[in-house]
Amino acid sequence: xxxxxxxxxxxxxPSEATPRVVDLATVVEPDEPEPQAPDDANLSxxxxxxxxxxxxxxxxxxxxxxxxKEGDERAFQELVQTYQNRIFGLMLRMIGNRQEAEDLAxxxxxxxxxxxxxxxxxxxxxxxxxxxxxNTCKNRIKYLKGRNFHRSVEIEDSPQAQLPASEGGAVVTxxxxxxxxxxxxxGARMEQVIQRELAALDPEHRLLIVLRDIQGLSYQDIIRITxxxxxxxxxxxxxxxxxxxxxxQPYLR
Amino acid sequence: MAEPSTTDADALMSAYLDKQLAPDEAAxxxxxxxxxxxxxxxxxxxxxxxxxxxxxxxxxxxxxxxxKVAKKLRRRRGRGEVLWMLALPFQVLxxxxxxxxxxxYMLIHLDHDPSVKLERDPxxxxxxxxxxxxx
Numbered sequence: 406x407x408x409x410x411x412x413x414x415x416x417x418x419p420s421e422a423t424p425r426v427v428d429l430a431t432v433v434e435p436d437e438p439e440p441q442a443p444d445d446a447n448l449s450x451x452x453x454x455x456x457x458x459x460x461x462x463x464x465x466x467x468x469x470x471x472x473x474k475e476g477d478e479r480a481f482q483e484l485v486q487t488y489q490n491r492i493f494g495l496m497l498r499m500i501g502n503r504q505e506a507e508d509l510a511x512x513x514x515x516x517x518x519x520x521x522x523x524x525x526x527x528x529x530x531x532x533x534x535x536x537x538x539x540n541t542c543k544n545r546i547k548y549l550k551g552r553n554f555h556r557s558v559e560i561e562d563s564p565q566a567q568l569p570a571s572e573g574g575a576v577v578t579x580x581x582x583x584x585x586x587x588x589x590x591x592g593a594r595m596e597q598v599i600q601r602e603l604a605a606l607d608p609e610h611r612l613l614i615v616l617r618d619i620q621g622l623s624y625q626d627i628i629r630i631t632x633x634x635x636x637x638x639x640x641x642x643x644x645x646x647x648x649x650x651x652x653x654q655p656y657l658r
Numbered sequence: 659m660a661e662p663s664t665t666d667a668d669a670l671m672s673a674y675l676d677k678q679l680a681p682d683e684a685a686x687x688x689x690x691x692x693x694x695x696x697x698x699x700x701x702x703x704x705x706x707x708x709x710x711x712x713x714x715x716x717x718x719x720x721x722x723x724x725x726k727v728a729k730k731l732r733r734r735r736g737r738g739e740v741l742w743m744l745a746l747p748f749q750v751l752x753x754x755x756x757x758x759x760x761x762x763y764m765l766i767h768l769d770h771d772p773s774v775k776l777e778r779d780p781x782x783x784x785x786x787x788x789x790x791x792x793x
Contacts, residue, residue, distance in 0.1 A: 478728075482724055482728070485723070485724045485727055486724055489719040489723045489724065490716070490717070490718050490719050492719075493717060493718070493719035493723070494716065494717045497717050498714075498717075507719070507720060507723070507726075510719065510723070511723070511726055511727045511730060514727045515727060515730060515731055515734070518731060592715075595710070596714060596715065599710065599711060599714060614711065617676075618708055618711045618712055619711060619712070619714055621712075624673075624676070624678050639669055639670065639672065639673045639678070640669035642672050642673075643669045643670075643671060643672035643673070644669075646672050646704055646707065646708070647700075647704070649707060649711070650703050650704055650707040653707055653710065654703075656710070657703065657706045657707060657710065
């Protein structure tokens with residue numbers, strides 16, 4: 406059964422950290438027609454391959470969405486399993502707390518299930534899903550900010566972990582580390598440092614960094630997800646990167 | 659935190675790193691890089707930072723993620739149905755109450771309406787009309 410007419414999602418789950426009421430109207434926006442894909446003749450072989458993969462994924466998504474609208478629970482399961490890592494990853498990098506990220510990612514799929522009736526299939530399912538996820542996440546950040554919530558990834562408290570590269574702190578990049586337990590520990594420590602500095606950014610900046618630099622989305626997809634103009638996206642992304650660079654400066658070689 | 663200020667050409671720098679510029683815009687950035695060691699330094703700094711951030715490991719949702727979503731959905735669905743069943747008698751009761759109040763109001767109102775009185779007892783008005791007026 407699809408509850409597309411229900412406008413509010415309440416969470417009675419006692420295991421959830423805080424009671425949560427999500428107004429579907431604040432997170433679900435209508436999908437819009439996608440612009441025409443560029444002519445295949447102008448694309449490089451690699452870009453053509455990517456476009457073909459993307460088209461295949463879109464076809465698969467459309468089929469699953471149609472089945473879900475008909476009430477097929479297995480189609481929902483397939484959609485969740487296709488996108489769960491990306492949505493969970495987005496939430497984890499945005500919120501910085503595993504449990505909170507998991508709850509939020511689950512919430513996103515519940516909203517999708519209940520709002521699938523309002524998805525007209527004119528735009529890509531993928532960008533519609535990401536729009537719901539980013540709206541849900543921004544709402545949650547606002548809510549947590551109001552409650553003075555600081556539960557970002559636990560940063561190791563040892564003074565060594567906090568030291569910048571010049572003073573013997575974490576200097577390992579993920580690509581350059583020498584395999585071994587020490588490198589693994591330092592890599593994990595560096596991940597925590599990045600996560601901490603990311604969490605200190607303005608949520609709008611954080612979202613752009615996560616979408617573009619961590620999840621690798623294209624500018625066009627980010628424009629469709631955030632609704633920004635191309636020029637605004639470019640300048641805002643640049644400001645976001647400058648802010649993060651400034652914060653990570655002590656750890657850059 | 660205050661955002662670092664950016665100029666137009668600066669703002670193109672990130673898009674340049676992403677290879678998202680039109681040829682004329684890319685030429686503008688390259689000119690800036692050739693002329694300004696500070697801009698070159700900034701670009702290198704951005705590239706190092708991006709290398710670090712892009713190297714973050716991919717995260718995976720817990721293996722039982724779907725089961726948890728399905729469980730929450732079932733729980734909410736069950737709760738919704740229970741709430742609907744619980745709400746139904748109250749909805750019926752509300753309608754009955756509204757009807758009772760409306761009927762009571764109408765009855766009281768009708769009792770004071772002279773036209774209704776006339777309909778009930780046409781002689782009452784006649785009697786009043788013929789009675790002598792006492793000075």
